[in-house]
Amino acid sequence: MKRLGVLISFSGDGGVERMVANLCSEFARHVHVDLLTIRAEGGHVARISSEVNMMPLKTRHAWSAVPEVADYLRRERPDALLAAKDRAGRAALKARRRSGVDVPVWIRLGTNLSAALARKDAFSRWLRVAPMRRLYPTATGVIAVSEGVRRDTVSVTGLSPERVRVIRNPVITASLAAQAAEPVPHPWLSEKVVPVVIGMGRLTRQKDFPTLIRAFAALQPRIHSRLILLGEGGDRAELEQLVASLGLRDNVLFAGFQDNPYAWLSRADLFVLSSAWEGSPNALTEALALGVPSVSTRCPSGPDELLDEGRYGPLVEVGDVAAMTEAMAQTLSRPLPAQTLAAAVDEYRSTVSALRYLQAMGLVSDSGMSA
Secondary structure (H helix, E strand, O other), X not given: OOEEEEEEEEEOOOHHHHHHHHHXXXXXOOOEEEEEEEEEEOHHXXXXXXXXXXXXXXXXXXXXXXXXXXXXXXXXXXXEXXXXXXXXXXXXHHHHHHHOOOOOEEEEEOOOHHHHOOOOOHHHHHHHHHHHHHHHHHOOEEEEOOHHHHHHHHHHHOOOHHHEEEOOOOOEOOOHHHHHOOOOOXXXXXXXOOOEEEEEOOOXXXXXXXXXHHHHHHHOOOOOOEEEEEEOOOOHHHHHHHHHHOOOOOOEEEEEOOOXXXXXXXXXXXEEEOOOOOOOOHHHHHHHHOOOOEEEEOOOOOHHHHOOOOOOOOEEOOOOHHHHHHHHHHHHHOOOOHHHHHHOXXXXXXXXXXXXXXXXXXXXXXXXXXX
């Protein structure tokens, strides 16, 4: 059986951690998987299949992981090494050089770096981009989670376009429907008297929940409704103050991090993604898979691809409260059929995504059998 090393820092309960957990569990159905963890924090670690060989590293930082990863490459000589996130990718490339072992190294990128760095000063941007331009040409290949991330990666790194390929996130797992069908988690959903809008993600600047909250406030004279925010983060206190200042305390619920957000999401009347930037937004993918009508910002990158330029839900400009309010009202009034929305994201099934990764890395044949 082929051997695949996967390098990642599980530093929390974010989307990248969840996607890599999904991938590793699927990979283990086809190849031997060594999961090298720089950190192993957050709830997603427990979800990884017992078939995956967990190999916690002693270090807690990507930059200091190079010697341990190099030792692993010399000792185990895997058929490929997949690194998730930029810093782990650079560490993997340095480790390969140090090990002297010619192992194919692939890097998975899940965010639009240009958008993420847009508010940084010029020196900070250079500090992040310069090592990528120096090291990435030595990678076997880069896997981007959306076409927008692919284009941005080519621009940032200077790689030729054929070196960067798109493979969709492994968002839709076999357990998604079962989790969505679990008991109703809150009276607003079990005893629904008005439409319920849901936003989901870390409470940080990237997700731009202030725009969603202001749009929700403007929606109330037209469609009385309730808003549930699923997630935790450093901006919670500020967001709670905004809700109070708008007189929305009785209409907005901060539900925090939920082990099973899908029991909430599946019963929403509308999902809204208000992000300033993304790579390929998993929450939007999940909402569509569960047949929930959705509205999103046209942020870089991914929503335009998921919603097919508005075919499966309105796209509004980042930070445009009035446009988001109008899109929310229209979608609540005229939702698309659930089966139409679910069909739009078939490509994001974890079984399909994992096989495409393994095929790209040459670990299985196009038929899905071991190479």
